[in-house]
Amino acid sequence: MRLLMLANPGANRVYAAHATTLAAAELAVSAPGAREVTPRTVAGVSYLGFETDALDATEAERTAALRRIARQSTFLALFEERPDGLLRPLEVADPDLFEDDLVTIPKYPGKTNEQFTRLLLNVTLAAVECPLDEHATVLDPLCGRGTTLTTAWMAGLNAAGVEVEEKAVEQLAAFLKTYLRRKRLKHRAELVPVRREGKSLGRKFEATVHLPDRDLTMGVFTGDTRSSAKLWGKRRFEAVVTDAPYGVVHGARSDVVGTTGKRDRSPAGLLKGAVGVWAHQLKDGGALGLSWNTHGLDRADLVAMVTEAGLVVKDEGPWRGFEHRVDAAIQRDVLVAVKPDGADPDH
Numbered sequence: 001m002r003l004l005m006l007a008n009p010g011a012n013r014v015y016a017a018h019a020t021t022l023a024a025a026e027l028a029v030s031a032p033g034a035r036e037v038t039p040r041t042v043a044g045v046s047y048l049g050f051e052t053d054a055l056d057a058t059e060a061e062r063t064a065a066l067r068r069i070a071r072q073s074t075f076l077a078l079f080e081e082r083p084d085g086l087l088r089p090l091e092v093a094d095p096d097l098f099e100d101d102l103v104t105i106p107k108y109p110g111k112t113n114e115q116f117t118r119l120l121l122n123v124t125l126a127a128v129e130c131p132l133d134e135h136a137t138v139l140d141p142l143c144g145r146g147t148t149l150t151t152a153w154m155a156g157l158n159a160a161g162v163e164v165e166e167k168a169v170e171q172l173a174a175f176l177k178t179y180l181r182r183k184r185l186k187h188r189a190e191l192v193p194v195r196r197e198g199k200s201l202g203r204k205f206e207a208t209v210h211l212p213d214r215d216l217t218m219g220v221f222t223g224d225t226r227s228s229a230k231l232w233g234k235r236r237f238e239a240v241v242t243d244a245p246y247g248v249v250h251g252a253r254s255d256v257v258g259t260t261g262k263r264d265r266s267p268a269g270l271l272k273g274a275v276g277v278w279a280h281q282l283k284d285g286g287a288l289g290l291s292w293n294t295h296g297l298d299r300a301d302l303v304a305m306v307t308e309a310g311l312v313v314k315d316e317g318p319w320r321g322f323e324h325r326v327d328a329a330i331q332r333d334v335l336v337a338v339k340p341d342g343a344d345p346d347h
């Protein structure tokens with residue numbers, strides 16, 4: 001079937017000249033069975049055209065396929081392009097578990113753009129080879145105030161995080177408590193101290209929301225991302241999804257928090273110490289999706305780091321189609337890699 005996806009015009013504001021290329025790459029890797037993804041103009045309106053057999057299936061498979069298309073970060077509407085040239089609008093149910101204000105209300109410097117976060121989550125999940133059932137959990141080990149975590153909740157996945165700025169975790173906790181109360185969603189949410197062997201390890205935000213047919217959980221530790229495996233212990237995750245610090249300075253401070261001061265200010269040093277830890281925390285078949293500033297670290301160097309950590313990088317075709325300019329200091333790219341079976345001897 002030939003489909004035309006109408007993209008949200010807001011994407012142009014986020015990605016400027018790269019909006020169509022990014023949306024096409026996202027569709028190519030994450031829409032079920034999408035082939036021949038090409039920009040099309042019909043009667044002066046721009047669409048992304050693609051071919052797929054995923055809708056010529058059982059009702060349940062068709063609904064699941066439409067949901068994945070509707071989750072595209074730029075999705076606005078979908079049409080079937082009929083052989084006679086007419087466009088037939090396809091009814092697509094809202095795929096999200098929450099209203100989008102869960103992700104859009106918080107506004108703060110350093111927040112990762114919401115649309116981009118959804119893209120990063122989508123393309124990472126598309127690479128996951130282990131089951132994504134209702135226990136599946138996404139870890140953002142540099143989670144800030146939680147854009148990835150709430151985006152994961154929207155998609156029906158549990159969320160886990162680590163963030164070095166205690167204030168960010170406090171603000172996430174305060175926002176989520178108010179949000180869940182205001183929306184009258186049954187929940188439990190608290191920020192608790194973490195102690196192990198008599199020593200304080202910071203704090204943890206724990207939340208559970210009880211939806212009509214299931215629960216969703218969120219857990220966020222304060223602490224350094226290189227301690228993530230220590231903080232999360234034996235827990236393994238289906239996906240690790242994170243927007244790495246860009247190596248830019250907000251006020252007097254760099255957004256990279258290192259251990260030894262000045263030389264740690266480049267994201268390359270942080271990633272070098274962290275990628276192996278995150279790889280270890282993935283289940284077999286789990287996927288890592290990482291966005292970073294290429295001004296501070298070449299793609300080839302990051303590919304080498306991730307490969308050394310035992311993951312297999314998706315480095316061909318549309319997987320290479322996500323690089324885009326954010327501003328004069330930030331050129332952002334996305335790398336996705338999968339953990340092969342048996343990569344970790346200890347589980």
Ligand SMILES: C[S@@+](CC[C@H](N)C(=O)[O-])C[C@H]1O[C@@H](n2cnc3c(N)ncnc32)[C@H](O)[C@@H]1O
Pocket residue numbers: 110111112113141142143144145146147148162163164165168223224225226243244245246255256257258270
């Ligand atoms: C690009 S921001 C991610 C923002 C997040 N996606 C959001 O929308 O709130 C990177 C985050 O990494 C955190 N960070 C930097 N160094 C860290 C470290 N060593 N351990 C844990 N978090 C760190 C920063 O405080 C910042 O919140």
